[in-house]
Amino acid sequence: MPVTTIGTAEVHVDAEGFLTEYDEWNEEVGRQLAAAIGIELTEAHWKPIRFLREDFVQHGETATLRRVSTVAGVPIKELFALFPKKPAKKMAYIAGLPKPRGCV
Amino acid sequence: MRRLVVLGAGTAGTMVVNRLRRRLDRARWQITVVDQDDTHVYQPGFLFIPFGTYQPGQVVKPRRRFLPAGVDLVLGEVDRVDTAANEVLLTGGRRLPYDYLVIATGTTPRPDQTPGMLGPLWRTAVFDFYSLDGATALTRAMERFDGGRLVVHIVDMPIKCPVAPLEFAFLAEAYLRRRGVRDRVEIVYATPLPGAFTKPIASARLGSMLDERGIVVEPDFLVERVDGESKALVSYDEREVPFDLLVTVPLNMGADYIARSGLGDELNYVPVDRHTLRSTEHDNIFAIGDANDIPTSKAGSVAHFSVDVFADNFRQHVDGQQMTGRFDGHANCFVESGDGKGLLIDFNYDTEPLPGTYPAPLVGPFALLKETARNHWGKLAFRWLYWHLLLPGRPIPLPAHMSMAGKHRPSTKEK
Incomplete structure (x- = not known):
């Protein structure tokens, strides 16, 4: 896996730039990743991002939009407003998690 | 007497009871299967009905016909599973105690x-x-x-x-x-x-x-x-x-009783270990077929290949041994493409569908990811195979685990 520098951190990423090591992420890395795709993180953004991080530890999978909406209580409509066009992919990218597979 | 209760007599549930009835001693094991009705539908046939290729009557048969002697079919609606008491509660109050439970109630639009x-x-x-x-x-x-x-x-x-x-x-x-x-x-x-x-x-x-x-x-x-x-x-x-x-x-979504029983995720699928299909919460509960949350296609082929692994594992499990079989997520689907042609795809958890050929005794090889008339005839022939070999749990000469034989990975240019 290639290594890249995000801010001051060295991280491992896949071909699409998704972090591959859960523990190489921290909130500063998250902010930098968000900035790289044109998103400035507000508290509204952090709620689903933090949920994704915690949920991944328990389930070993990146939560789908439906799971974020049902379990974390952030409506899908709002996720589209916060992370335009491709919320599932963008949230996973910022949270340093694999792309949600939701789709097999 | 040990009691196995299977919820759902569809593709997965029917295969499970057929395989396990042969493997479990009749004097020591009682097997009960529960469904809401006695109508088994061949779901892959739905695709052909809107175009007049199949008539509705060609895809429906009584469930009973595919259940072996020594298995009780209970018709009723599941209200919930009481996992603390190891009992299935049916609407109307009937209780079915179990030692082991297999959830095979699929997914519903x-x-x-x-x-x-x-x-x-x-x-x-x-x-x-x-x-x-x-x-x-x-x-x-x-x-x-x-x-x-x-x-x-x-x-x-x-x-x-x-x-x-x-x-x-x-x-x-x-x-x-x-x-x-x-x-x-x-x-x-x-x-x-x-x-x-x-x-x-x-x-x-x-x-x-x-x-x-x-x-x-x-x-x-x-x-x-x-x-x-x-x-x-x-x-x-x-x-x-x-x-x-x-x-x-x-x-x-999976069945609503799964949510009422606290057994499901946000879409009522039962979280299981992806290699053994055993519930991540309960040692005596398995979920087979579309009802579980494994990351592969929800498809009859997955149910079939996973039951191959499950049936052997189950014997080990109830004898107090370690389960040694590991399901690999193998899926195998014909894809109709119109004008009497079709494709075939074959993949698992780790390997995506690749081009090449799929060896099958007598009728194969089938071309992978490529339109051929033979793939179309393979899909149509599958209906016979389904009723006569697959559901009764008779041996089909297709290995449960995916094989790389015949497959090749295209270069980036070919993609």
């Missing part, structure tokens, strides 16, 4: 989960084809359709038989061409995925097949509601896809 879907246009301009009623009603709509916008649509993943909506689009295109009205119809494929399919190599191949047929893909489309007034799908990001005829795959 739920049009009620999308606002507006069950409005006045339901079954007049809005149809599903994953139910016998829906597929049958759609036959008449397809016969009458002679111009306008046909939208083939998926609400969200996962869905059972994830290639079926693509197949529907291919078959509809060929059908409308045959009827001489293709040039008056615009066909749109609206999907929550970024492309035609979930895995890159197959998605590229299937995507170019949509292009060749003039079918327009509306990607990353996650529907919020169906607007009956303006006859349009409206997405969460406020895109509108208007339709004259909508063929949708509603949200798929």
Whole structure:
């Protein structure tokens, strides 16, 4: 896996730039990743991002939009407003998690 | 007497009881299977009904006919599973105590989960084809359709038989061409995925097949509601896809009793270990087939290959041994592409569908990810195989685990 520098951190990423090591992420890395795709993180953004991080530890999978909406209580409509066009992919990218597979 | 209760006598549940009845001593094991009715439907056949290729009567048989002697069929609705007491409670109060429980109640299309879907246009301009009623009603709509916008649509993943909506689009295109009205119809494929399919190599191949047929893909489309007034799908990001005829795959969900029993995730699928299919919460509960949350296709082939592994594992498990079989997520699906041709895809958790050939004794090899007439005949022949070999749990000479024999990985250029 290639290594890249995000801010001051060295991280491992896949071909699409998704972090591959859960523990190489921290909130500063998250902010930098968000900035790289044109998103400035507000508290509204952090709620689903933090949920994704915690949920991944328990389930070993990146939560789908439906799971974020049902379990974390952030409506899908709002996720589209916060992370335009491709919320599932963008949230996973910022949270340093694999792309949600939701789709097999 | 030890008691095994199986919930659901569909593809997975029927295979499970047939395999286990042969493996478990009759004097020591009682096997009970529960379903709501005595009608087994051959679900892969739904796809062919709207085009008149199959008649509804060809895909339905009594469940009892496929259950072995020594298995009790209980007809009833499951109210909930009491995992603390190891009992299944049926509506009406009957209790079925178990030592081991297999959940095989599959997944069901739920049009009620999308606002507006069950409005006045339901079954007049809005149809599903994953139910016998829906597929049958759609036959008449397809016969009458002679111009306008046909939208083939998926609400969200996962869905059972994830290639079926693509197949529907291919078959509809060929059908409308045959009827001489293709040039008056615009066909749109609206999907929550970024492309035609979930895995890159197959998605590229299937995507170019949509292009060749003039079918327009509306990607990353996650529907919020169906607007009956303006006859349009409206997405969460406020895109509108208007339709004259909508063929949708509603949200798929596991059974509601799974939620009532606290056994499911947000879509009522039972979380299991992906290699043994045992519940992550309860040592004496397994979930087989579409009812579980394993990251592979929800498909009959997956149920079949996983039951191969499960049946041997179960014997070890009840004898207090370690389960040694490991399911690899193997899936294998014929994809109808119209004009008497089809493709075959074969994959598992780790290997996406690749081109090449799939060896099969007598009838094969089948071409992978490539349109051939033989694949089409393979798909049609499968109906016989399903009733006569697969459900009764007779040996089929296809290995449970995916094999790389015959497959090759295309270079980046070929993709």
